[in-house]
Amino acid sequence: LAWYDADRKNLELVLGVQSPYDAATSVATLLGNARASFKPAHINAHFAYMGGGFGGRDHTPFPLYVALAAMFLPRRPVRLAQDRYQQFQAGIKRHAFNIHTRIGVDRATGKISAFAADHVLDGGGLANFSASVAAVSANAAIGIYDVPKVDVTTVALHSRGVTAGSMRGYGTLQTMTALEVLIDEAASTLAIDPIEFRRRNALKTGGRTMAGNTYDVVVRTPEILDRLEQHAIWRHRAEEKARGRRAGSVVGTGVACVTKDYGSGADTSLSSVDIDPEGRISIHCDHVEMGNGIGTALANRVAAHLGAVADEVAVAEVDRFGALGLVTSGDPYTMDQATQDAAQRDPRWVPAISSPTSSSIGAHVGTHSASEAARVIFRFGLWPAALELWGLAPNDPRAAKWDAARWERGRLTMPELRPLSLSEIAARAHARKGVTAAMAHSFSRWSWSRATFAIGGEPWTADIDALAVRKSSGKFVRLDRVDVKYPPTVFNRIGTSYTSLCGALVRVEIERATGALRIDRAYTVLECGRALTPEIVLGQAQGGFAMGVGYALLESLPLYEDGPGNGQWNLGQYLIARGSDLPLQGLEVDVLPPLPNDPPKGMAEVVMIPIVPALLNAIFDATGRRFHALPVTQQMLKGALA
Template structure:
């Protein structure tokens, strides 16, 4: 497995049409023995699936997905000004990865001729009018910087129109997938799984390697198989560059999987929910990469909800009641999705003034994900009030931490990491993009930890003083039992204290009233110990600075730090959230027009920091799923968006008339307990919509489609063949 043996590549390629492809079979050469061993195992797994064994049902299918555009409401844009006298460059940008954008601009101009090289770069980041991955690691900030340098001493605005955004913006990878699954006919359980993926990366290697590995890791979805072999590669082409986009890799591979699972259930036959129950990965079991999840696994609950919902429960009766000239079908799908990248960072700074006013700064970006509200709500659990002011996408507000970094957090060796960690200011990375559904889990984490420090060493001592309790009183040790209710600090047997009074007392006592922190996550949080008030303070952070009332920030040296081992990069994913969807569709025989009559999605997200935003994410994800399944497509090459002629006249996105506006039900499961942390769900809510629609189309027409999108013209052809 990758966790045990590491990721392997054949390292050998052969020419193919317009590209090179890997040589997957084992070659009779002495080098590459790690790959040779994996290739041998893979060959055995595939041989077992190819054998003529009547006890097994083996299905192999090809599934192709299309290139699509993120279609953010706002095309990419930016403002620039280069002051040639002061040699100062100022930029205003909207991106998902502020720190990376700043670092890239500095790298771009850092080696310029001294006559033209800026002495200072002032990066300012505004909220994005939609991101969906298309503003993560985008080259557009470099163009804005160059435009400002070329036209010094005047304001420069660089903004794509929609034609230009289609032409140059990052696209979703088109996938070609071949999947083979073997099922024991007697038990209905998966015994073997093999898949081969090929991704069209377009002209530049933007994020293709990550998309390939994430898609491969997700190829088995919510299921367990004892034997798995997956190959994946991305290739260069003359198409528009493909990169990061919502659910990258996973919506492609899990759509192929869930459509194939539906066919398996029809062939065995076995109820689709029951098949999923029998084969679902259980808590403590290992993923295909070889590691267990660190989060709750709630597949049984999701499946129960789907099974009991009227859309699914009453599917036979509804089908029988179909009006003349109309076909009715119901489909279901259930998926999980990782959140985080395996090298995520978070920066957060929190302060409270003597009136109880709370101010928060963080490095996470706002693009419609509600990160500002989420970080305020998460910190409020410790501070008793929602922040009065929140600043997001901040990259230069954390100077007191004195952070330094080196190397690549994805590739660093354990020996190097151990040596670097001796420097109390070193971290594997300083700031990362708001992407991969990491906003609630990662983006709010540092601010929450900073707020916890303020409560423990500022507000709690102040509360003890107001209650007339000495620091040596036994109650002083029970700070974790205290709770905020309606702006008052509540402790059993003691009078409720208003936040303003506690904050004023904390300032009067010169307690800790501000803190900033940094966290790093490589499928597990880094953990460190700091000395505060003579006490050891251990938390899931790796850097901490505190400020007492009336003082300046003081950076604290860590007395102990444990960064996640470097070989955790072998882990495919350790954090997982689930979502299931069932849909009912009607299709007109005469026209092939499809209408989504009713839909239901059920998801689990741990602690929902902003339930309204979670609901909005699910609704938006449903709409994007509909577009991906039924409408959106871009030709890859000469007739595609690279020709500069594409706009919304040719590119169809889901409109209100395509959606069940009043018949879409979203259910959010409560957390398993009060201590469960937030889970990222911005991507998982889109994925099951796509295969659920395809499965519903099969139920209605008897026709299985093996490519996307399934257009009205294709449906019109299919209904001709459907039984009357």
């Protein structure tokens, strides 16, 4: 929505996008050089809940279109909306891949010795994120495995097709589907159990990725494979195959295990947290709610530090953080080290101010600065107030043990001291003019920025690069950092250092006469560090399963003249997974418990990826036929069984 008040030169926008800051700055750039009579003095962008995003609303041109329309039609509200036919025609699509892959295995040991792949992506008619998708897909080409020799070539091509760009999985869905089917084929050829073959070749914690670096997180592939191997779907696969034969159908069981990074290599987190004298907590953040539960995740992560779930959470805010006085320059993905070193001498400079909600970064990145802001409030606001309430002098040894205090049912506890309610502590913190609000910015290039600030005469070092604090009902005061360490720019070359894992088992039953496929049972097991909102994790896993089923068995779009670009496509032609296509009572989701000090990890994409190759491997187990193009339709299955 847009409305231009020509008298006041105000342009008002209401948008639903994954990248609010980019949308606002793009409109400003578009209109910034206009003639005075067509140049707004103020642009007010309001960001609404948008429903699902899945990458299709990241860096979208729609805000530019509606802003231009409003400028040509002043004093009139303008609404830009597409019907389903137009959305099929103009919406961002997942890239079509042509993949040729080879693998070498030492027969004596069952260890992979070499891997080679050629990927060709169809980017469509307009450049969107094809270059980035190509790079990410290449880095993911060997999945969970440790391969000593790798040769991967990835090319994104311009074509006359519809525009392809960012979409859940971001190229890794395509390359890891090909990989996991190939792994299964190799295991079958070598007569090695498919899970055992994966176990022998899995990358261990501390092992080097294809790009030559190690992951910064623990790689828990052995635990995932153990859970898959121990599950009844896997243990009873032979009996189920025999049962199917007796019933006149074919039954197969498939397995797959994948890893997926979270983050883009230039991610930011921007938040403020405050607590009032009654103990009510408010959180404001620049990240976007799009079904990822970011609001609840923020509240839960802050509650770990402040003892209660927030009373107010506001997301998709880009103009609330002026107290930090942030400035930026250059491109965080391409700048060299000398440029970064020179720029960071300005205590207000950051490599990027605000990033999109994409790349599965909600839990890890989106909540990070709010967590750090809450830590500042606790350490310099609530903790000193608690010491006063307990009657502890600053030189009491217990006064330095703030990180040993624990919240239990909304009360702060320390051994041999009376529990204190949050409202009691908050009231005292305000009365003594302690820190009751904090605003923070963080930057991640596969590692967090880290800076030191002086708060109340004490040095405070944290994984942030900008900080402002407010005492009681005063105003925010920016604290210039006295030292900062940004991740080196060479980290732009490593591909990723953050990853989550997911494995899947699928049992399918196919009617011989018709080729109709039914998913009998399925099991997915994932690890995502500390789950901030377990219910959302479960929902993402279930939704990822449904998307995987659609991608593998149903969804098809011709690339060119007969495809969605002709404006004739709707959900009648484009089939998506429905409840009848899913094992509604037969899907089990398992989440590994977090390790000590595990951070939250992104998991929204990884849960979709193994479903596709697990289905393809199950189809092979049932039919003895390998399919090398998607989707595998009922007609194709009927032909294979004829």
